[in-house]
Amino acid sequence: MTFQELILRLQTFWAERGCVLQQPYDVEVGAGTMAPETFLRVLGPQPYKVAYVQPSRRPADGRYGENPNRLFKHMQLQVILKPPPENVQELYLESLGAIGIDLHQHDIKFEEDNWEAPTLSAWGVGWQVILDGLEITQFTYFQQCGGVDLFPICAELTYGLERIAAFLQDVDSIYDIVWARDPDTGSVVKYGNVRLADELQFSVYNFEAADVEKTWKHFDLYEAECKALIEQYVMLSKKDRDEDKNEDKDEPARDLVAEKRRFPLLAAYDLCLKCSHLFNILDARGAISVTERVGVIARVRALAVGIARAWVDQQKNESAETAKSDEPEPAHEKKLGREKLTPVG
Amino acid sequence: MPDLLLELGCEEIPARMIDAASAELRERVVALLNRERLAGGEVTSFDTPRRLSVLASNVATAQADVVEQLTGPSVNVAYKDGQPTPAAHAFAKKAGVDVSQLDKITTPKGEYIAAKVTKKGRTAAEVFADHLPKELATIYWPKNMYWRKPSERFVRPVRWLVAMLDDQTIPLEFDGIRAGNNSRGHRILSDDSVAIPRAGSAYVDALRAAKVLGRAEREQQIRKALDSATRTIPGARWREDKPLLDTVVNLTEFPSAILGSFDPQFLALPEEVLVTVMRDHQKYFAIEDTHGKLAPHFLAVLNTESDPQSLIRHGNERVLRARFNDARFFWETDQKKSLLERHELLRHVTFQKDLGSYYDKTQRVQRLCSWLSEILKQHEIPVRPGVIHKAACLSKTDLTTELVKEFTELQGVVGGLYARVQQLDPSLPEATRLAIADAIYDHYKPESTDDDVPRSMEGAVLSIGDKADTIAGMFALGLVPSGSKDPFALRRQANGIVKIVAEKKLPLRLTEMMRDAHAGYRGSEAERKFVSDEQFSQSISAFFRERLEFYLRDLRGYSYDVVKAVLGANADDVVDALERAEAVKQVLHMPEFQAIGAACKRIRNILRQAAEKRIEPTAKFEYLPDAAHEEKMLMAYLEQTGSRIEAHRRKKEYFDALTLLATSREPVDAFFDKVMVMVDDAKIRANRLALLRTLLHEFSTIADFSEIVAEGKS
Numbered sequence A: 001m002t003f004q005e006l007i008l009r010l011q012t013f014w015a016e017r018g019c020v021l022q023q024p025y026d027v028e029v030g031a032g033t034m035a036p037e038t039f040l041r042v043l044g045p046q047p048y049k050v051a052y053v054q055p056s057r058r059p060a061d062g063r064y065g066e067n068p069n070r071l072f073k074h075m076q077l078q079v080i081l082k083p084p085p086e087n088v089q090e091l092y093l094e095s096l097g098a099i100g101i102d103l104h105q106h107d108i109k110f111e112e113d114n115w116e117a118p119t120l121s122a123w124g125v126g127w128q129v130i131l132d133g134l135e136i137t138q139f140t141y142f143q144q145c146g147g148v149d150l151f152p153i154c155a156e157l158t159y160g161l162e163r164i165a166a167f168l169q170d171v172d173s174i175y176d177i178v179w180a181r182d183p184d185t186g187s188v189v190k191y192g193n194v195r196l197a198d199e200l201q202f203s204v205y206n207f208e209a210a211d212v213e214k215t216w217k218h219f220d221l222y223e224a225e226c227k228a229l230i231e232q233y234v235m236l237s238k239k240d241r242d243e244d245k246n247e248d249k250d251e252p253a254r255d256l257v258a259e260k261r262r263f264p265l266l267a268a269y270d271l272c273l274k275c276s277h278l279f280n281i282l283d284a285r286g287a288i289s290v291t292e293r294v295g296v297i298a299r300v301r302a303l304a305v306g307i308a309r310a311w312v313d314q315q316k317n318e319s320a321e322t323a324k325s326d327e328p329e330p331a332h333e334k335k336l337g338r339e340k341l342t343p344v345g
Numbered sequence B: 001m002p003d004l005l006l007e008l009g010c011e012e013i014p015a016r017m018i019d020a021a022s023a024e025l026r027e028r029v030v031a032l033l034n035r036e037r038l039a040g041g042e043v044t045s046f047d048t049p050r051r052l053s054v055l056a057s058n059v060a061t062a063q064a065d066v067v068e069q070l071t072g073p074s075v076n077v078a079y080k081d082g083q084p085t086p087a088a089h090a091f092a093k094k095a096g097v098d099v100s101q102l103d104k105i106t107t108p109k110g111e112y113i114a115a116k117v118t119k120k121g122r123t124a125a126e127v128f129a130d131h132l133p134k135e136l137a138t139i140y141w142p143k144n145m146y147w148r149k150p151s152e153r154f155v156r157p158v159r160w161l162v163a164m165l166d167d168q169t170i171p172l173e174f175d176g177i178r179a180g181n182n183s184r185g186h187r188i189l190s191d192d193s194v195a196i197p198r199a200g201s202a203y204v205d206a207l208r209a210a211k212v213l214g215r216a217e218r219e220q221q222i223r224k225a226l227d228s229a230t231r232t233i234p235g236a237r238w239r240e241d242k243p244l245l246d247t248v249v250n251l252t253e254f255p256s257a258i259l260g261s262f263d264p265q266f267l268a269l270p271e272e273v274l275v276t277v278m279r280d281h282q283k284y285f286a287i288e289d290t291h292g293k294l295a296p297h298f299l300a301v302l303n304t305e306s307d308p309q310s311l312i313r314h315g316n317e318r319v320l321r322a323r324f325n326d327a328r329f330f331w332e333t334d335q336k337k338s339l340l341e342r343h344e345l346l347r348h349v350t351f352q353k354d355l356g357s358y359y360d361k362t363q364r365v366q367r368l369c370s371w372l373s374e375i376l377k378q379h380e381i382p383v384r385p386g387v388i389h390k391a392a393c394l395s396k397t398d399l400t401t402e403l404v405k406e407f408t409e410l411q412g413v414v415g416g417l418y419a420r421v422q423q424l425d426p427s428l429p430e431a432t433r434l435a436i437a438d439a440i441y442d443h444y445k446p447e448s449t450d451d452d453v454p455r456s457m458e459g460a461v462l463s464i465g466d467k468a469d470t471i472a473g474m475f476a477l478g479l480v481p482s483g484s485k486d487p488f489a490l491r492r493q494a495n496g497i498v499k500i501v502a503e504k505k506l507p508l509r510l511t512e513m514m515r516d517a518h519a520g521y522r523g524s525e526a527e528r529k530f531v532s533d534e535q536f537s538q539s540i541s542a543f544f545r546e547r548l549e550f551y552l553r554d555l556r557g558y559s560y561d562v563v564k565a566v567l568g569a570n571a572d573d574v575v576d577a578l579e580r581a582e583a584v585k586q587v588l589h590m591p592e593f594q595a596i597g598a599a600c601k602r603i604r605n606i607l608r609q610a611a612e613k614r615i616e617p618t619a620k621f622e623y624l625p626d627a628a629h630e631e632k633m634l635m636a637y638l639e640q641t642g643s644r645i646e647a648h649r650r651k652k653e654y655f656d657a658l659t660l661l662a663t664s665r666e667p668v669d670a671f672f673d674k675v676m677v678m679v680d681d682a683k684i685r686a687n688r689l690a691l692l693r694t695l696l697h698e699f700s701t702i703a704d705f706s707e708i709v710a711e712g713k714s
Helices: A003-018 A088-100 A161-169 A191-209 A211-246 A251-261 A267-283 A288-325 A331-339 B015-035 B086-095 B124-137 B201-209 B215-230 B242-249 B264-270 B269-282 B311-334 B337-348 B360-377 B386-395 B403-405 B414-422 B430-442 B458-475 B491-501 B510-519 B525-529 B533-555 B558-571 B576-587 B591-612 B627-650 B655-661 B665-674 B682-699
Strands: A048-057 A073-082 A109-113 A122-131 A135-144 A155-160 A179-180 A188-189 B004-010 B043-048 B053-057 B066-074 B103-107 B110-119 B158-165 B183-184 B191-193 B256-262 B282-288 B296-303 B350-352
Touching: A003 A048, A003 A073, A003 A088, A003 A135, A003 A161, A003 A179, A048 B296, A073 A161, A073 A191, A088 A109, A088 A135, A088 A155, A109 B066, A109 B414, A135 A161, A155 A161, A179 A191, A191 A267, A211 A251, A211 A267, A211 A288, A251 A288, A267 A288, A288 A331, B004 B015, B004 B124, B004 B183, B004 B510, B015 B053, B015 B124, B043 B215, B053 B201, B066 B086, B066 B103, B086 B110, B086 B386, B086 B491, B124 B158, B158 B183, B183 B201, B191 B201, B215 B242, B215 B256, B215 B296, B215 B458, B256 B311, B264 B296, B269 B282, B269 B296, B269 B311, B269 B414, B296 B311, B311 B403, B311 B430, B337 B386, B337 B414, B350 B360, B350 B458, B360 B386, B360 B403, B360 B510, B386 B430, B386 B655, B403 B414, B414 B525, B458 B510, B458 B533, B491 B533, B491 B576, B510 B533, B533 B558, B533 B576, B558 B576, B576 B655, B591 B655, B591 B665, B591 B682, B627 B655, B627 B665, B627 B682
Parallel strands: none
Antiparallel strands: A048 A073, A073 A155, A109 A122, A122 A135, A135 A155, A179 A188, B004 B053, B004 B158, B043 B053, B066 B110, B103 B110, B183 B191, B256 B296, B282 B296
């Protein structure tokens, strides 16, 4: 099975189970989780199912194309199921069948691994899925994103595509993975043919060439613009709340709703992603001391958290209509539930 | 008497949490059965990664009825002219009995009417349906989650529930799941749904048929599989590793094992690195040959029955090869920059945000270690300060290596390994270089209470210096461990210091050492954030006293009162405390010391009461002309025997000192029998108080005997 067949089969599998097939996000991200299709969609009450491939850039992981197992940019296939179906684990195992893995011939384990992304103030609980000793998927029940408690939660399945392909093709180097095979001539294009130059040149850039001063400047600029947008939105929603208090909410209120609705939070999020990526470059460049690190992470996190909050607020208007059909939990049940609270570790 | 079965089916529970949760659930069910008067036979647990179960045999079908007596109005009110009044009728109605069945009872307040009411016991099914969900909900998890409602938390989503009394399902519900009689078998090896015919052994049999084994059986099966896989290599043995075994037992429902191999070329890498990759990252068991050397093989435990086509073995070998290649790559990359060159890099590695870099730490540790070595030399303990100085300088440089960044658990070890292969200083003799390497290698030891202390004296001093510096800095910042919170593992590090000092028999005073470690921060940026010196010494000595108590009690097995008594006298010198503890333990059974303990308490009380009344003892007792006979005897005893005890004490002959001290019982008892201390005559009173104070001091230099718990009372 070629690399592209692997992707196609997984996409088909999840499309057949009701997922929207998205395309990779076109801003640099470190993981599929950071694409807005995950980061923003998991917030709020709207159910959503989506699958997409996300090339994920991690500048510090680059090895100039010399290490057979490590990449600056790897591909994840990201699946978000919100809310998670009861049989989500079984569905996942079925998807392995779809890519030709007969579980009766292999050893599969779910080993505890709790995912956490401090830059996004996001975390979840789950496993790494181990197939014959190889970690092939990160399986996470999201609990919090952008500092916001999720309800409903979602399941996030992140397939490590290169690892799975190398496993299926039984090759020791990622660069030997067959990416495509011409059905007429049988000639193959390998992962190395497609991506090696990428790995080499970006390693050079990230480790050697990136101008530290300018990269910091870019970071500051993107941050400033993102912050400004978040602040504008905060002002807007404050105005909205103030108007809400006034009894006569006629035209001006409706204007505010429209203004909020068209507010470019998605653009603000792109700016936040830029910051995150620039941070990674600076990190790879060795330009951030350990002491500074914590501070810079906190700056990116502040943006992510600000956007997540604003987004939840913005979506309230969007979902106001559909939400009416969602029955709220009966009050007595809520009370019962609270009694069962388990001590949190 | 039916059997009870409760099975909670869950998505894979983290291996590290299963044993504790399973034991807790069992205890909860035992307590519930007792509380609800349903207890019968044995209660056992059954657990796998996907389930926690409890089986209770022969529980009661229902609670026994309870007869209660309800008290009604007084007889005067209840009867008029021998006839029941409306009040009596009302009471009888409320109690559900006929008015003729009312009794008369006598209470302290007078005669009242009463009714016997039988409270019907509930059926076991009712009680379980009511209570078991609560027990499940309150199991403690180190980390939990919600998936349905934020108010319902469990370790992972609950997917099924079985609750049965014999063959009857108990109608209970937990986290939105209704209990039934359908369990699930092994994910791959069985059909998913398993009907449980009835509680008891039938449950275990049904699961076994569905390729699910209980914990003990899994462990046994794994051991067998490891043995038989290893047998294919003549003379080889798998390395026993209990924590790893516990992990794989709890990662499988139906385990087996395969033997894999790797390229013997990798054996050129240090064994520590290979074993860490195998054990910590891949959960493989290592295999050694007849000489105890690592063999180019490994054992992987599978959660499936077999590997007929060797696909699993092939896959695992492939992963291990990649991991070993990485390790080799890191090892080779790291050699491009020697540890000496890496020392400068430590300026950019933060030790703690307020306490500066590892470069700063290294300098402090060097100073502290030379001070420690100085003390050892004064006590004629052979130590090489030059080796320690160099080792301290390089001890943290491995934090900048790729290998440690990848395998953080190998910090120290990697530094030691690199120091062994690198040319540190051409002028150094080979033996010195190896001594430096060993000290670096060992300087995180002991990493747990079971771990060994550093092999050499140099390693021991470096380890103590490193830990003392960390503890001093954190305490000075007020970052003191409390309850379960100890993010910098300061308790473990202090335990390490105590253990090294005790086992290497080092003449180091804890408070003095920590004061010096604290002084290492003088003039640094951090000082502005420090708590007061007084607060520092107070918290540090309380902390180390606790650690020493822990060491003496939990690791050396001294009883609570011996430890209290010994540390009550002095808790600063670890080696001395150990010697005193041993002597105290030996004399403790002597009846004299029970008496001495009582006398100590008595003296303390008298002195305290005197102090409260502002009555001062004289500076030193003297022979007053009108002193009582017993008083004079005690004085004479103290003067004669006291100096002999003191001589033994100075020579640390604590057992001899204590045996001699035991002879004080007679004069002391006589004194208390015949002499009154708090007499009106101020001079005599003050003199007697002085005598008692001297006596108490004599009793308390080796141990504070007032802490001794009288036998039978403990």
